[in-house]
Amino acid sequence: MATVKVKLVRSAINRSKTxxxxxxxxxxxxxxxxxxxxxxxxxxxxxxSVSHLLEVQK
Incomplete structure (x- = not known):
């Protein structure tokens, strides 16, 4: 199966619990x-669901 690399580029501060x-x-x-x-x-x-906080690298 294919793999996906994901990088967290924005903080989770002031985000909802979910x-x-x-x-x-x-x-x-x-x-x-x-x-x-x-x-x-x-x-x-x-x-x-949290794509606005992430950067997807294939």
């Missing part, structure tokens, strides 16, 4: 951290 929990579920702990995930529908849905 957005913060989504970032935690994706594995983000620090700003500018890059995480690689399998491109499953659930992961892609989480990325889409």
């Amino acid at each position: 957005q913060k929990r989504t970032l935690e579920a994706l594995g983000f702990k620090k700003l500018h951290q890059v995480i690689e995930h399998e491109a499953t529908p659930s992961i892609l849905g989480m990325i889409a």
Whole structure:
């Protein structure tokens, strides 16, 4: 399966609890951290819900 690299480029400060929990579920702990995930529908849905905070690298 394909993988997706995702980078956190905006802070989670002043974001809703659901957005913060989504970032935690994706594995983000620090700003500018890059995480690689399998491109499953659930992961892609989480990325889409917080896409304004992320940068997707393929």
